[in-house]
Amino acid sequence: MAKPAVRYVCTHCGATSLKYSGKCFTCNNWGTIEEEPAACDSSPLSPTAGPLPSVECLSETAASVDHERISTGMQELDRVLGGGLMPASAVLLGGEPGIGKSTLMLQLARHTSARRLLYISGEESTSQIRDRARRLSIRSDHVLLVSEVDLNKIIGIIERDKPDIIIIDSIQTLHTGDFRSSAGTVTQIRECCSALLRETKQRNIVLLVIGHITKSGNLAGPKTLEHMVDTVLQFEGESFQRHRIIRTMKNRFGPTNEIGVFRMDEHGLKEVTNPSELFIAGRTSGVPGNAILAAIEGTRALLVEVQALVSKTNFPVAQRICTGIDSKRISILLAVLEKRLGFGTWGQDVFIKVAGGLKLAEPASDLAVASAIASGLNNTALSPGMVCAGEIGLSGEIRAISNGERRIREAAHLGFDTIILPKENTRELKPAIRKLPLKIIGCSSLQKALEEMKLSA
Numbered sequence: 001m002a003k004p005a006v007r008y009v010c011t012h013c014g015a016t017s018l019k020y021s022g023k024c025f026t027c028n029n030w031g032t033i034e035e036e037p038a039a040c041d042s043s044p045l046s047p048t049a050g051p052l053p054s055v056e057c058l059s060e061t062a063a064s065v066d067h068e069r070i071s072t073g074m075q076e077l078d079r080v081l082g083g084g085l086m087p088a089s090a091v092l093l094g095g096e097p098g099i100g101k102s103t104l105m106l107q108l109a110r111h112t113s114a115r116r117l118l119y120i121s122g123e124e125s126t127s128q129i130r131d132r133a134r135r136l137s138i139r140s141d142h143v144l145l146v147s148e149v150d151l152n153k154i155i156g157i158i159e160r161d162k163p164d165i166i167i168i169d170s171i172q173t174l175h176t177g178d179f180r181s182s183a184g185t186v187t188q189i190r191e192c193c194s195a196l197l198r199e200t201k202q203r204n205i206v207l208l209v210i211g212h213i214t215k216s217g218n219l220a221g222p223k224t225l226e227h228m229v230d231t232v233l234q235f236e237g238e239s240f241q242r243h244r245i246i247r248t249m250k251n252r253f254g255p256t257n258e259i260g261v262f263r264m265d266e267h268g269l270k271e272v273t274n275p276s277e278l279f280i281a282g283r284t285s286g287v288p289g290n291a292i293l294a295a296i297e298g299t300r301a302l303l304v305e306v307q308a309l310v311s312k313t314n315f316p317v318a319q320r321i322c323t324g325i326d327s328k329r330i331s332i333l334l335a336v337l338e339k340r341l342g343f344g345t346w347g348q349d350v351f352i353k354v355a356g357g358l359k360l361a362e363p364a365s366d367l368a369v370a371s372a373i374a375s376g377l378n379n380t381a382l383s384p385g386m387v388c389a390g391e392i393g394l395s396g397e398i399r400a401i402s403n404g405e406r407r408i409r410e411a412a413h414l415g416f417d418t419i420i421l422p423k424e425n426t427r428e429l430k431p432a433i434r435k436l437p438l439k440i441i442g443c444s445s446l447q448k449a450l451e452e453m454k455l456s457a
């Protein structure tokens with residue numbers, strides 16, 4: 001039987017099929033199927049001729065792998081990269097249009113300690129990039145610019161100019177003539193990225209790739225793109241906010257979930273070195289429904305304000321609207337408050353907001369969210385000097401969380417006088433932590449914690 005000349009690939013999950021369909025039957029997304037040429041015939045594998053690489057002992061390799069990282073010149077960016085750029089690594093930077101991806105890359109170009117940097121733009125002409133650099137008052141002699149979308153030419157330029165770092169702005173604009181499909185399709189993005197990776201790994205070049213994200217917040221193009229690179233960084237939040245948060249989604253050379261915080265102004269992105277002050281700045285104490293969470297993002301402790309507004313609904317079904325937190329978690333916490341503690345959440349609209357545009361993913365934020373809702377329902381403000389953290393179980397118990405002591409230190413550092421934590425986390429505290437000028441309260445249940453906060457149903 002003849003092999004089909006084309007196959008159909010889902011741009012979201014990478015599933016393949018022989019027939020076109022409007023909906024992907026693997027991930028259930030609509031309009032994500034694209035055509036691509038079928039792979040060539042594969043023959044059974046046989047060992048290749050020529051010398052094979054020798055294998056090494058684990059202890060030997062461990063001793064030799066001690067790479068010198070290249071600093072980006074920006075502490076916040078170095079932090080999300082796990083301490084700087086690794087030689088021969090590939091980093092993918094995703095974010096909404098206009099959020100500051102090109103600006104960040106230009107600033108990196110200016111500050112980095114690398115000798116030669118090549119900025120390849122498929123979106124803007126070199127004069128446009130120069131204009132932008134002038135606006136940001138960036139002038140650098142070690143930065144080379146080129147406006148090109150043809151991959152084969154780009155490979156030629158890399159071979160000729162031998163840069164230390166390459167920035168691709170953006171991977172969706174690149175195109176190779178080896179495939180019939182147009183730029184931005186799954187095949188093109190994947191093939192262009194893998195060709196660039198081959199080239200840069202061989203030559204010990206750092207590859208930085210800008211990628212656009214779709215409306216749903218995923219990186220445009222195949223999911224495989226994220227598997228191909230070593231590090232995936234993503235801008236969080238929206239482009240109309242004054243602050244920009246970059247989060248590590250994946251990192252082969254450092255911790256994930258690390259965040260870097262920047263402030264956007266007319267001179268570009270400025271590093272924010274004390275993000276806690278930013279996330280609790282502008283709060284008004286004495287307002288019911290506001291709680292301060294002692295959060296951990298990556299390796300850093302942060303204080304974040306969680307706000308809840310609870311009001312009687314005018315609709316048959318009450319609304320639950322959340323930004324910065326998963327709405328399913330809110331439903332669970334509301335159910336726990338109602339069933340275990342007797343709070344009447346029924347018939348009440350609940351709006352939850354995490355100040356500063358941060359997205360909270362860790363379960364330790366449960367206690368702050370639940371106390372914000374309880375405070376809003378009760379119309380009683382929480383003590384302005386109190387912070388909390390803890391995971392809430394379905395029976396209303398508070399479970400132990402990670403990094404309790406780091407949270408306590410951050411709260412004390414910012415002058416808070418009370419911290420409420422899970423009982424487990426307050427058992428074996430170091431003497432240095434006990435000496436800190438704040439009251440540490442351990443609670444084993446949500447009921448107890450709310451009593452400490454002077455809230456009741």
Ligand SMILES: [Zn+2]
Binds near residue numbers: 010013027028029032
């Ligand atoms: Zn799919």
